[in-house]
Amino acid sequence: MKKIGFIGYGSMSSMLVSKMLQHQTLKEEQIYIYSRSQHEGVSRFKNCHPAVTLTSTADELAANCDVVFICVKPFDVKEVVKGIAPRLTSVKHVISIAAGVTTEQLARLISAPVSKLMPSVTSEVDAGVSLVVHHEQVTEQQKEALTQMLEAFSLVKVIHEQDLDAATNLTGSxxxxxxxxxxxxxxxxxxxxxxxxxxxxxxxxxxxxxxxxxxxxxxxxxxxxxxxxxxxxxxxxxxxxxxxxxxxxxxxxxxxxxxxxxxxxxxxxxxx
Ligand SMILES: NC(=O)C1=CN([C@@H]2O[C@H](COP(=O)(O)OP(=O)(O)OC[C@H]3O[C@@H](n4cnc5c(N)ncnc54)[C@H](O)[C@@H]3O)[C@@H](O)[C@H]2O)C=CC1
Ligand SMILES: O=C(O)[C@@H]1CCC=N1
The missing domain is CATH 1.10.3730.10 (ProC C-terminal domain-like)
Incomplete structure (x- = not known):
């Protein structure tokens, strides 16, 4: 059973995690979360889902997980990714949801294959589009696994990175x-x-x-x-x-x- 980690537990990642649990595309035991501010939302979530693992560092999460979602604000991505880069080996899969940070920028820092996901707040009600971009090394299996995680609550569109920002205006924004x-x-x-x-x-x-x-x-x-x-x-x-x-x-x-x-x-x- 693959371990799936979420770094940053804010508006978007809490929506993604809740939806994946609700639609049973992930089991509690698979989920790892690290957020800089271990705020009330994180503890409330842990109380409702005791089998979820909260790690005390991003490094601990990256060491344990096969798939790592980076769900922090764009200007926090560099610090997070640099801190865990040695853990992000070629067998893992990194998925960033940060607007304005390209897969190319991330791929220069880490060995793991990188995808980008632009979710929409409308997926909270099982609507809207999840935009996905895959960088070169992402395997067919990893692509399929990501689509499966998202398609229960959104329409998944895999597009070229050159169109991602324009498309995000039509979807996430x-x-x-x-x-x-x-x-x-x-x-x-x-x-x-x-x-x-x-x-x-x-x-x-x-x-x-x-x-x-x-x-x-x-x-x-x-x-x-x-x-x-x-x-x-x-x-x-x-x-x-x-x-x-x-x-x-x-x-x-x-x-x-x-x-x-x-x-x-x-x-x-x-x-x-
Ligand atoms: N809000 C939206 O509709 C959409 C947002 N996005 C992208 O999603 C990302 C997150 O946005 P929101 O969820 O709205 O932000 P948010 O501010 O609600 O959540 C960010 C979370 O990251 C945590 N964090 C910050 N620095 C950290 C660090 N160094 N290590 C661990 N955790 C850290 C914060 O404590 C917070 O819980 C952004 O990069 C944004 O571009 C993408 C598509 C749609
Ligand atoms: O406004 C933002 O920066 C992000 C990107 C898409 C929706 N929210």
Whole structure:
């Protein structure tokens, strides 16, 4: 039975571990966790899952595990990986979830094959996409094992690293973008109506959910959905025209600025 370790127990790794346990892709006995701050969340998790091993150092975790997930913030990756590099031999598999740290940067520091995973917070409700990139040495067995761990609660897409940052905007980051759009929509509506905020929130939430279900279940395109709702010469068409006039420059800037930030991260993390 392979031992699977998670370094860093924050928002993303706690979601991944809980989901893997819930869907029984991992057993408690297989799981090792090391987090710098052994905060309340870690002890609560250990109380619920007594067979999980909490290690006192990252080195102890790396020494014991076959697969090591690096789940710390991008600027903490270098310190973590350098500290455990001698343990990360070619028979192990390292999977980093840090945005803006490339598999190439990691591969220069360690002998173990490296993959990158970009999870999405939406997998908390068994939705969303897990983006995966494999560096050269990852074996077919390791690729398959990672896919199996993820596919119970997400759609797994294996892509080329050159597209990872652009794709992450559409997956891991997009719940924040959709939320920001809905928040602005609700605020504008509240400023011109007597609706209660809770009702407005519920209305937009149900509409968002329904739109996603229509698109998915009826396999409607975005254009078809717009066409179904925006009657020619009607009210919605007026609104769609406003969005189509103002959103392209906003999204163009969003994509440009976020991709520039990934490039800046890659330079700043300095994995030498
Ligand atoms: N939040 C999201 O939706 C997504 C986040 N990511 C990536 O996931 C990574 C983690 O993000 P979050 O879980 O949101 O962060 P977080 O701040 O919730 O968790 C990071 C954890 O790492 C621990 N830590 C920090 N330095 C450490 C060290 N030297 N050794 C051991 N543990 C250490 C912290 O105590 C904390 O528990 C980031 O690199 C981020 O780029 C990727 C995709 C989506
Ligand atoms: O915002 C971030 O840095 C990470 C990357 C994808 C989602 N959260």
């Amino acid at each position: 997009s719940p924040a973008y959709f939320s920001a759009i809905c928040e602005t929509f609700v605020e504008a509506t509240l400023s011109k109506s007597q609706l209660r905020a809770t009702d407005a929130y519920e209305m937009v939430l149900e509409a968002l959910l329904g739109t996603a279900q229509l698109l998915k279940q009826k396999q409607m395109t975005f254009a078809e959905t717009i066409d179904r709702v925006a009657t020619k010469g009607g009210i919605t068409e007026e609104g769609v025209n406003i969005l189509q006039a103002h959103l392209p420059p906003a999204f163009d800037e969003l994509v440009t600025r976020t991709l520039d930030k990934y490039t800046a991260f890659q330079k700043q993390v300095d994995m030498q």
